[in-house]
Amino acid sequence: MGATDLETRVLDATKSCCERFGMGKVTIDDICDACGVSRATIYRLFPGGRDVLFEALRVRELTEFFDVLTAGADGVDDIEDLVVTLVVVATRELRADEHLALMLASEPGDVLSQLTVDGFPRIIRVATDYLMPLLAPYLDPRFAEQLIELLVRTVISYFLAPSEHVDLGDPDSARAFLRPGLALLPPRPSERTFT
Amino acid sequence: MGATDLETRVLDATKSCCERFGMGKVTIDDICDACGVSRATIYRLFPGGRDVLFEALRVRELTEFFDVLTAGADGVDDIEDLVVTLVVVATRELRADEHLALMLASEPGDVLSQLTVDGFPRIIRVATDYLMPLLAPYLDPRFAEQLIELLVRTVISYFLAPSEHVDLGDPDSARAFLRPGLALLPPRPSERTFT
DNA sequence: GACGATGAGACACAAACTGTCTTAGTGTCT
DNA sequence: AGACACTAAGACAGTTTGTGTCTCATCGTC
Numbered sequence: 193m194g195a196t197d198l199e200t201r202v203l204d205a206t207k208s209c210c211e212r213f214g215m216g217k218v219t220i221d222d223i224c225d226a227c228g229v230s231r232a233t234i235y236r237l238f239p240g241g242r243d244v245l246f247e248a249l250r251v252r253e254l255t256e257f258f259d260v261l262t263a264g265a266d267g268v269d270d271i272e273d274l275v276v277t278l279v280v281v282a283t284r285e286l287r288a289d290e291h292l293a294l295m296l297a298s299e300p301g302d303v304l305s306q307l308t309v310d311g312f313p314r315i316i317r318v319a320t321d322y323l324m325p326l327l328a329p330y331l332d333p334r335f336a337e338q339l340i341e342l343l344v345r346t347v348i349s350y351f352l353a354p355s356e357h358v359d360l361g362d363p364d365s366a367r368a369f370l371r372p373g374l375a376l377l378p379p380r381p382s383e384r385t386f387t
Numbered sequence: 388m389g390a391t392d393l394e395t396r397v398l399d400a401t402k403s404c405c406e407r408f409g410m411g412k413v414t415i416d417d418i419c420d421a422c423g424v425s426r427a428t429i430y431r432l433f434p435g436g437r438d439v440l441f442e443a444l445r446v447r448e449l450t451e452f453f454d455v456l457t458a459g460a461d462g463v464d465d466i467e468d469l470v471v472t473l474v475v476v477a478t479r480e481l482r483a484d485e486h487l488a489l490m491l492a493s494e495p496g497d498v499l500s501q502l503t504v505d506g507f508p509r510i511i512r513v514a515t516d517y518l519m520p521l522l523a524p525y526l527d528p529r530f531a532e533q534l535i536e537l538l539v540r541t542v543i544s545y546f547l548a549p550s551e552h553v554d555l556g557d558p559d560s561a562r563a564f565l566r567p568g569l570a571l572l573p574p575r576p577s578e579r580t581f582t
Numbered sequence: 583g584a585c586g587a588t589g590a591g592a593c594a595c596a597a598a599c600t601g602t603c604t605t606a607g608t609g610t611c612t
Numbered sequence: 613a614g615a616c617a618c619t620a621a622g623a624c625a626g627t628t629t630g631t632g633t634c635t636c637a638t639c640g641t642c
Contacts, residue, residue: 212409214407217408217412219630220630229588229589232588232633236587236588241631242632393619414598415599415600423620425619425620425622426601426620427602427603427620427622430600430601430602431618431619435601436601437600
């Protein structure tokens with residue numbers, strides 16, 4: 193492999209082409225030009241072509257998002273703090289994502305569909321994969337899964353349509369908003385064995 | 388005609404589509420969507436289609452440019468000051484043109500061709516139309532035309548490839564740069580009749 | 583020199599864009 | 613009301629462009 197991984201180069205080029213032209217206008221040849229790779233290579237790298245390539249880009253963006261998120265919640269060892277931190281960091285991360293903002297501005301339909309309909313199951317899946325290990329020490333697994341899904345839905349909703357009353361990017365506001373729900377958290381598995 | 392002139396709306400939409408997608412990617416339908424006009428109307432307004440439409444946009448941009456330029460040189464009644472002002476204002480106007488910058492970044496080939504080859508004769512033509520009335524009081528017409536052409540070439544060249552020694556956007560620098568040439572200006576027509 | 587990987591490009595098929603046309607709807611003027 | 617000008621909507625054929633698959637030449641590595 194070259195100086196930078198070939199797949200990485202192709203995906204980077206795809207991302208930048210999306211920003212320049214809008215997803216709907218990007219052609220495979222645009223991407224080839226942008227990263228100096230031949231078409232054959234792209235089809236060899238992403239068998240299935242265009243759709244598979246764009247899927248791969250979405251997956252990469254999503255996992256990058258959760259890498260950053262979990263890193264941002266590293267070391268928090270109280271369940272309430274953890275939930276608040278996850279919500280705050282995730283919200284800030286979404287707001288700071290320039291690529292997301294550009295795509296949201298130029299092709300709202302596709303992006304919204306990715307965030308709320310077609311792409312939503314994958315988001316839940318990846319979120320669960322990444323966050324379950326963090327919540328497992330404090331919560332019953334079944335409950336943790338429900339909580340993760342609820343948090344994802346909440347963060348996305350407040351990101352897309354900010355509230356005048358709550359700012360999930362602000363720790364205090366987020367904590368105040370989340371506390372009523374957090375108070376209802378079932379006892380830890382370890383405690384439950386004693387009741 | 389509607390609230391805003393139909394042609395204006397179409398050209399505005401064309402411009403904004405060029406910025407979003409790049410000239411090469413814009414379709415007539417994109418423009419229709421952007422300004423809420425039907426395809427038939429565009430082809431009626433710009434018989435000849437795509438090419439004619441883009442030509443019309445270039446013409447509009449160019450005349451707008453010289454409208455601003457001549458307004459910026461209004462009231463200057465010394466030939467040296469006038470030349471310096473024209474050069475400085477034109478340079479600043481080029482540098483401040485976001486649309487131009489965007490196009491230059493995304494489609495250098497086409498834009499450069501418009502500034503230096505294919506579109507150049509038109510620039511000279513329009514520049515002459517606009518600037519001759521300003522220079523006529525001071526210079527022999529034949530000489531004025533040569534001067535205008537030289538100034539256009541100079542401003543464009545220094546805009547595209549800035550010099551380390553001269554900044555044509557700065558009045559002092561521009562004056563120092565232009566003075567040697569200005570000293571050679573032939574006497575005014577009114578003076579010449581007396582020699 | 584053999585090998586795996588990449589670039590270049592031919593190819594058939596599908597999709598899209600263009601430019602022209604017809605139709606129907608809308609508002610204006612008399 | 614009726615004639616008129618103007619426009620949106622969209623059908624249409626012809627062309628261009630893009631896709632995905634393929635083959636073959638090239639390059640660097642072992």
